Amino acid sequence: MTELKLPTAVGQLIERLERAGFETYAVGGCVRDCLLSRTPEDWDLCTAALPEQILALFAEYGPIPTGLSHGTVTVPFDGTAYEITPFRTESGYADGRHPDRVLFGCTLEEDLARRDFTVNAMAYHPLRGLIDPFGGRQDLKARLLRCVGDPSRRFGEDALRLLRGVRFLALFGLTVEPDTAAALHELAPTVVRTAPERLLPELLKLLCAPHAETALSEFSDLLFAILPELAAQKDFPQNTPHHYLDIWRHTLAVLSTSPPTPALRLAALLHDVAKPLCATVDAEGISHFKGHPVRGAEAADAILRRLRCSNTLRERVVSLVLLHDERTKPTLPAVRRLMARVPPSMLEELFALQRADVAGQAPDRRPEKLARISAVEALSRQVLERELCCSLAQLAVSGDDLLALGSSRGPALGTLLNRLLEAVMDEQVENDREALLRQAALWLSES
Numbered sequence: 001m002t003e004l005k006l007p008t009a010v011g012q013l014i015e016r017l018e019r020a021g022f023e024t025y026a027v028g029g030c031v032r033d034c035l036l037s038r039t040p041e042d043w044d045l046c047t048a049a050l051p052e053q054i055l056a057l058f059a060e061y062g063p064i065p066t067g068l069s070h071g072t073v074t075v076p077f078d079g080t081a082y083e084i085t086p087f088r089t090e091s092g093y094a095d096g097r098h099p100d101r102v103l104f105g106c107t108l109e110e111d112l113a114r115r116d117f118t119v120n121a122m123a124y125h126p127l128r129g130l131i132d133p134f135g136g137r138q139d140l141k142a143r144l145l146r147c148v149g150d151p152s153r154r155f156g157e158d159a160l161r162l163l164r165g166v167r168f169l170a171l172f173g174l175t176v177e178p179d180t181a182a183a184l185h186e187l188a189p190t191v192v193r194t195a196p197e198r199l200l201p202e203l204l205k206l207l208c209a210p211h212a213e214t215a216l217s218e219f220s221d222l223l224f225a226i227l228p229e230l231a232a233q234k235d236f237p238q239n240t241p242h243h244y245l246d247i248w249r250h251t252l253a254v255l256s257t258s259p260p261t262p263a264l265r266l267a268a269l270l271h272d273v274a275k276p277l278c279a280t281v282d283a284e285g286i287s288h289f290k291g292h293p294v295r296g297a298e299a300a301d302a303i304l305r306r307l308r309c310s311n312t313l314r315e316r317v318v319s320l321v322l323l324h325d326e327r328t329k330p331t332l333p334a335v336r337r338l339m340a341r342v343p344p345s346m347l348e349e350l351f352a353l354q355r356a357d358v359a360g361q362a363p364d365r366r367p368e369k370l371a372r373i374s375a376v377e378a379l380s381r382q383v384l385e386r387e388l389c390c391s392l393a394q395l396a397v398s399g400d401d402l403l404a405l406g407s408s409r410g411p412a413l414g415t416l417l418n419r420l421l422e423a424v425m426d427e428q429v430e431n432d433r434e435a436l437l438r439q440a441a442l443w444l445s446e447s
């Protein structure tokens with residue numbers, strides 16, 4: 001018998017339900033992850049108990065009826081929240097995203113049959129072992145992603161499964177069984193039926209997965225259905241000495257070399273989104289993409305709003321897209337000017353994105369480009385360590401000081417303050433109160 005190691009708390013939950021007469025199993029992702037020798041993120045249980053029975057049995061722990069229509073009850077137990085769901089079947093799916101009817105009181109096998117992929121349709125019990133009616137274990141061994149049942153029907157029921165499928169490829173480096181792959185391609189355009197609240201979390205997991213490049217390359221049609229703005233990148237040539245890949249191949253290369261965080265992977269995916277729109281070819285046949293960071297930032301903003309992305313993540317990604325092509329000179333004044341625009345918390349991400357961008361460019365020019373980024377990074381560290389002034393807040397004079405000197409209020413005051421800041425960053429004036437007042441008085445007398 002296959003033996004999996006369940007956490008003690010999971011064993012206790014199962015035992016309590018079983019002692020009350022309800023068959024109960026660990027199910028889905030946690031069983032799959034154990035068989036892959038990965039640590040599951042969460043442990044889900046399925047049980048013959050009905051929602052009210054689960055609520056009553058764990059009343060002392062303050063159970064929460066999380067998904068009423070699905071019957072899921074979340075039980076806070078031993079410091080973790082466990083989802084316990086009654087065995088259920090589903091039918092209907094008129095809208096391609098929700099079942100019209102959910103029926104409780106069925107068998108474990110029927111419950112497993114409603115799950116998306118064979119590798120996700122296994123259950124485990126400490127005494128009864130692995131329950132695997134659809135050959136999930138065999139598929140996992142063969143590294144195959146296969147729908148439970150007829151792929152077209154299963155993707156038609158819930159379009160999110162299309163994206164989940166590609167997410168599992170990207171996570172585990174699976175290949176797709178031919179019928180499942182054909183249905184995935186055929187139904188890719190229907191992914192837009194998915195509610196954005198369900199779509200974005202799956203998309204982020206996919207983008208941050210280790211095999212994202214391969215998965216997105218094979219199923220670019222699915223990604224382009226979600227982000228039609230990217231479709232024009234495919235096979236779009238970049239005839240410049242800086243590039244050796246078309247825009248889409250370059251984007252995938254940048255994505256796969258970016259650190260796997262949502263902000264960086266999204267920024268990598270979208271950094272060149274406006275390149276096809278901005279493309280021109282000069283008399284020598286060389287491609288130019290003038291203005292693509294600005295237009296790209298606008299497009300990224302619109303895309304992330306459409307996907308109902310949080311404001312914090314959206315703003316971060318939009319800034320990274322806007323700044324990705326900034327080629328700051330490795331001099332203190334230039335680096336200080338960059339730091340006047342980019343908060344320290346974002347600098348590290350910007351350098352990571354720029355390095356990944358270089359990794360997707362022509363190999364012969366990479367060393368000099370990487371050297372520039374490293375030099376700028378070293379200078380930025382120096383600026384932080386020496387607390388060199390890069391913002392009006394750090395300037396040794398205030399607006400009130402300048403008013404006292406006779407500056408007028410309004411825009412003139414702002415202009416004067418910024419002129420002083422620039423002179424400080426350019427090392428023409430020291431960030432010292434007396435020196436700044438002298439300089440300001442001089443400029444005021446000249447105007």
Ligand code: ATP
Binds near residue numbers: 042160
């Ligand atoms: P993760 O490791 O990211 O949690 P997971 O497979 O556990 O992956 P969950 O969203 O936690 O994903 O879902 C738990 C289980 O519920 C899945 O393993 C699968 O059996 C089933 N499931 C989830 N979403 C769907 C869906 N859209 N259609 C069918 N079955 C699903």
Ligand code: MG
Binds near residue numbers: 028029030
């Ligand atoms: Mg899970």
